[in-house]
Amino acid sequence: MGILGYGFVWFTLLLALCLQVMPLPDAWLVWRPDWLGVLLAYWCVATPQRVGVLHGFVLGLALDLIEGAPLGQNALVLSLLAYLFLLLYQRFRVYSIWQQAPLVFVLLGIAQLVEQWLRTIFGPVSVSLEFLIPAVIGALLWPWLFTMMQALRRRLGIG
Amino acid sequence: MRPIKPLFYYGPIPTYRMLLCAVLAFGLMFAEHRFDAVETARSHMTSLVAPIQWLVSLPSEGMRWGAMAVADKQALIDDNGRLREQLLTLSNRVQRMASLTAENVHLRELLHAPNPDDVPYITAELLSLDSDPFTQQMVINRGRRDGAYIGQPVMDASGLTGQIVSVSAYTSRVLMVADANHAVPVENNRNGLRFIAQGTGQLDELDVPNVPATADIREGDLLVTSGLGGRFPQGYPVARVDSVKHDSSQTFMEVTASPISQLERSRYFLLLFPPKRPAGNLSGPERMARQVVWPGDPGNPEIDKINEDALTAALTLIQPAVEQ
Numbered sequence: 001m002g003i004l005g006y007g008f009v010w011f012t013l014l015l016a017l018c019l020q021v022m023p024l025p026d027a028w029l030v031w032r033p034d035w036l037g038v039l040l041a042y043w044c045v046a047t048p049q050r051v052g053v054l055h056g057f058v059l060g061l062a063l064d065l066i067e068g069a070p071l072g073q074n075a076l077v078l079s080l081l082a083y084l085f086l087l088l089y090q091r092f093r094v095y096s097i098w099q100q101a102p103l104v105f106v107l108l109g110i111a112q113l114v115e116q117w118l119r120t121i122f123g124p125v126s127v128s129l130e131f132l133i134p135a136v137i138g139a140l141l142w143p144w145l146f147t148m149m150q151a152l153r154r155r156l157g158i159g
Numbered sequence: 160m161r162p163i164k165p166l167f168y169y170g171p172i173p174t175y176r177m178l179l180c181a182v183l184a185f186g187l188m189f190a191e192h193r194f195d196a197v198e199t200a201r202s203h204m205t206s207l208v209a210p211i212q213w214l215v216s217l218p219s220e221g222m223r224w225g226a227m228a229v230a231d232k233q234a235l236i237d238d239n240g241r242l243r244e245q246l247l248t249l250s251n252r253v254q255r256m257a258s259l260t261a262e263n264v265h266l267r268e269l270l271h272a273p274n275p276d277d278v279p280y281i282t283a284e285l286l287s288l289d290s291d292p293f294t295q296q297m298v299i300n301r302g303r304r305d306g307a308y309i310g311q312p313v314m315d316a317s318g319l320t321g322q323i324v325s326v327s328a329y330t331s332r333v334l335m336v337a338d339a340n341h342a343v344p345v346e347n348n349r350n351g352l353r354f355i356a357q358g359t360g361q362l363d364e365l366d367v368p369n370v371p372a373t374a375d376i377r378e379g380d381l382l383v384t385s386g387l388g389g390r391f392p393q394g395y396p397v398a399r400v401d402s403v404k405h406d407s408s409q410t411f412m413e414v415t416a417s418p419i420s421q422l423e424r425s426r427y428f429l430l431l432f433p434p435k436r437p438a439g440n441l442s443g444p445e446r447m448a449r450q451v452v453w454p455g456d457p458g459n460p461e462i463d464k465i466n467e468d469a470l471t472a473a474l475t476l477i478q479p480a481v482e483q
Contacts, residue, residue, distance in 0.1 A: 029292035053176040072187030079180035
């Protein structure tokens with residue numbers, strides 16, 4: 001993977017970061033898919049030797065700064081997510097795309113759960129099961145995203 | 160020749176990196192909680208991600224501009240007429256305000272009460288709302304360069320919006336009154352009873368906890384800042400009481416209120432600069448003098464309630480006594 005490949009990886013990850021923090025009407029916020037989580041997951045599965053825990057950490061730190069969350073909260077969550085996907089990427093290679101989606105949901109859900117725990121450490125929050133919605137939508141988007149990114153990646157010869 | 164890529168990659172297991180990241184992340188969270196230096200480091204790092212903040216605010220800016228560009232002439236004329244009418248009403252009110260203020264000053268002089276000063280302010284515009292559905296925060300376009308500071312009160316046209324919780328060079332982050340982490344000391348505008356208005360995490364609801372069953376508070380009462388706690392200046396509207404529920408088996412009433420400030424709709428804000436209080440580390444004689452003139456918490460004397468003449472008189476009395 002050359003300069004072009006790295007450029008493409010970071011371009012897509014930064015694009016996901018922008019989508020993740022794009023202002024939306026208040027009622028829509030919980031329906032936003034976990035863009036950054038899904039894209040990080042894709043790169044961890046596609047090129048596990050290149051993209052990993054440290055990428056998650058750096059992106060999470062940027063997300064913390066933009067969102068004003070306690071420094072390190074999203075960094076921990078995203079590096080954990082990358083770690084989980086790195087542990088399981090070999091399974092992903094043998095699963096069909098429809099089997100991958102539920103697994104994506106479970107892993108994103110675990111990450112969101114950890115995030116909620118961290119939030120409750122830092123102060124009172126209104127807790128509801130709504131925090132799982134981004135994981136559900138992320139999993140629903142997975143087949144489309146995976147197919148599209150695979151096609152793009154093959155065309156650019158990255159991997 | 161390119162080497163053949165193995166089907167499965169047998170690299171180092173990323174557990175060590177994960178452990179490193181976890182330790183780093185927890186270290187950061189702990190450090191931010193305990194050390195002020197992290198706060199300044201953070202405000203510098205926030206300037207690094209400012210381009211992303213600016214980039215993601217472009218589409219909504221564009222939409223607003225586009226809506227203005229394609230708005231039809233009649234709508235603009237109507238808008239203009241409505242604004243003129245509003246201007247007339249407001250300037251009428253300002254004229255009455257001037258005579259009322261003069262009258263108030265005279266009455267206060269009769270009572271020998273100090274006159275509250277006008278609070279200086281700067282205006283600010285909304286940059287972006289928080290993208291996180293579980294906190295109520297927003298980013299405005301004023302930062303350290305404009306004099307914004309942590310803890311500064313933020314108003315909109317109708318009432319108290321919140322306070323600044325972090326400042327970078329050109330932007331700052333506002334915690335709204337409706338956030339579950341925010342509480343503001345208030346008093347009932349009708350009778351001066353003091354309460355705390357606490358955020359619930361929902362934009363249209365505040366909670367007023369610990370109201371005794373005998374307290375005189377009714378639906379529709381206006382709650383204004385009481386100025387206690389020293390962060391918000393006194394007398395700015397915060398919320399209107401929505402419901403008062405009293406269960407006779409309980410000692411406290413359940414009171415909810417809705418914020419006066421248009422948390423969901425405002426775009427323009429005022430950052431207030433309330434007069435500074437002296438720091439807690441006053442010299443011995445001055446602290447004693449203040450206590451004599453205004454009994455209360457010596458670490459945090461209420462400077463705006465102290466008569467300056469009385470203070471200097473007390474100081475001249477106490478100074479020699481201390482030095483002996």
